[in-house]
Amino acid sequence: MTRKLFGTDGVRGKANSYPMTADLALKIGAAAGRYFRRDGSNVHRVVIGKDTRLSGYMFENALTAGLTSTGMNVLLLGPVPTPAVGLLTTSMRADVGIMISASHNPHHDNGIKFFGPDGFKLSDQAEADIEALIASDIEPAQAQNIGRAKRIDDGRFRYAERVKATFPAGRLDGLRVVIDCANGAAYRVAPEVLWELGATVIPVGVSPNGVNINDGCGSTSTELAAQTIREQGADVGICLDGDADRVMILDERGQVADGDQIMALMAARWADQDRLNGGTLVATVMSNLGLERYLDGRGLRLERTAVGDRYVVEAMRANGWNLGGEQSGHIVMTDYATTGDGLLAGLQFLAAMVETGQPASALSKSFETVPQMLKNVRYAAGQAPLEAENVRKVIADAETKLVGQGRLLIRKSGTEPLIRVMAECEDDSLLQHVVDGIIAEVEAAV
Structure with a gap:
């Protein structure tokens, strides 16, 4: 089916506006409860964490109502990092974990992310199945099988x-x-x-x-x-x-130092310690060309995926690789965690400082970045600017100009109504020319 609610990282939007409304959150909770409580027993449970947004209270209560209505027992963690939800889903033997957060977005946004019983984010197919349930009549539990909810005080510890x-x-x-x-x-x-x-x-x-x-x-x-x-x-x-x-x-x-520089340091150190599985680092198409060249020079490999840490993790799990991430700062170490963990990655950097005796400045720039430019254009619901003839033509012209000199990436954001235009090129004037030209045509189209 065509997914409408779930983006690259769960359901996300402005609080109290579709799809991030209390009534839809209740339906999402009920659908998730029905999906994971397949055998009808009353021993299933879910852990729910959240960040510090005001709307988190509303969504926490709405999800709890939906989940308990289908017989799920809910464990409320309160404010904890997203990776804590992945960890606690498995350690507390939950069937599903839910994080209420819009990550780096402003306070007026919020989101709902799901983790399976293995602590990893749900697959596209699982999210599509839950979305199909939302659109159907969800069978509630019988009165004696309604779930319970309780606070868990030691989650962060x-x-x-x-x-x-x-x-x-x-x-x-x-x-x-x-x-x-x-x-x-x-x-x-x-x-x-x-x-x-x-x-x-x-x-x-x-x-x-x-x-x-x-x-x-x-x-x-x-x-x-x-x-x-x-x-x-x-x-x-x-x-x-x-x-x-x-x-x-x-x-x-x-x-x-952004995610690319952090990953470069870690990949090199792990390779030296014979810890980098397959000699491969996994990153997205957004990672800088300089990172790829740096790894090539060390006899290591960069595997690129679609944008989104979930796709990085999927590639890592499928191939047994243990280090990956995004330029934006998601660093995934599957030896330790099931998703990006900023604090854990920060500790790895501090460990490098302690073990080498070098200052942060000596460790935080492993390679020279190829000049990269990223600009966004916001569009309205129902618009399809990338399908406009003039936009397609200017993109094709830009790709021709960049052959042998750089690369171009144009995509829709998975979390906001934005067209993202990114290019890399060592010729600054050409870089500016191609990005501005595409942006102008996209803006005209919207």
Whole structure:
């Protein structure tokens, strides 16, 4: 079937507007409950986590109502990082995990992500099956089989202990670390983990009020962390997003290392330690051409997938590879986690600092990036700008101009109504010319 609700990372949209309404969330919960409670017994359960958005309360209650109406028992974790939901789904023997979050988006957005009993995000087919149930008449449980719901108070502590156990370098004593939690889901657990490992912790973005998540802080807005690093004389900064599945690393000068640079460092170190399965790093089509060239130079391989960390993970699982991620900061280490984990990736970077004795600036730039430009055009429902004849022509012309000099990627966002135009080219003037030309035609089409 054609998917309408589920995008590249669950269901997402503006709170109290379709599809992110309370009544639809109830139906989604009921459909998921019916899908996972297939044998009719009353021993099935689901864990639900959320970030710090005000609308999280509404969706938590609506999903709980839908799930319990079909006989699922609900365990409410409260604010925890997305990777904690993947972990706890398996460790608490749940049939499904749900994270209520719109990740790096502003507070007025929210989303619903699903994890299967193995802790990994659901396949496209599973989401399509749930979506089909939403459109049908969902059979409720009999009165005596309605599910129960209860709060779980130790979810973040379980997650914290798991994350600390992955740290390979002993202690962080002597390191001054700025941790920016984006006023999001990791606002308590991330500073706690770093402090317990011995670091001097300088926290920012740890005062959520329901509407300040990702607002001027976090992995998509690193200026606050950079300023704090310089003012406090910190050694390194770790910037998470609202649900803590992404990370950006800042060196002692406040310079940013994105997901590509973090993956390059980790791939090289893991390869040297004979830990990089298949000598392969998995990344998306958005990762910089410089990363691919760097890996080639070390005899390693870059496997590209469609945009979305779920597709990275699918490729990793299918081929036995254990390291992958996205330029945006999702870093997936299947030796330790089932999805991107910003805090865990941050600890791997800190481990490199401890083990090598090198400053963050020496570790955060493994390769020179090929100049890359990304611009977006917003479009309205029902519009199809990429099908316009003039748009198709200018794209074809741009591809011809870039042959042998770079590459072009144009796609619809899976989480917002945006056309994303990305190009890479070492000729800055040509790069600007092709991107601006495409943007102009797309804007005219919408």
